[in-house]
Amino acid sequence: MFDDLPEDLERLQTLRTWHVMWVQRIDTKIASRRQRLAEEEYGRRHRPATPDWIVELGIGARHPPVQVHAGDCHMAGERRRAVNRTEARRLIAEGLKACGHCRPDVELNVID
Numbered sequence: 001m002f003d004d005l006p007e008d009l010e011r012l013q014t015l016r017t018w019h020v021m022w023v024q025r026i027d028t029k030i031a032s033r034r035q036r037l038a039e040e041e042y043g044r045r046h047r048p049a050t051p052d053w054i055v056e057l058g059i060g061a062r063h064p065p066v067q068v069h070a071g072d073c074h075m076a077g078e079r080r081r082a083v084n085r086t087e088a089r090r091l092i093a094e095g096l097k098a099c100g101h102c103r104p105d106v107e108l109n110v111i112d
Contacts, residue, residue, distance in 0.1 A: 051082035073102035
């Protein structure tokens, strides 16, 4: 059936060892990929919800608030923190700038 295999035992054992080694490498790669996919799925399922409102923070030791944004606004910078509706309204009412793109002042009914 497999006439292309060598006849001597030593070469057959070498071939078997070689193929076992490759199967182990392939199995390791499959296990690694499955683990990575499981981690990605876990991350998707357990991702925190997007906050309703965020405050963009400035640079410096105290990170002063710079601007109020809707939680899904793509114009917000990297430094930010989530705030609730009451705090967002208060910050805008106290003079903190509202994002001109997502317009949280309109959504929060804060009129200058």
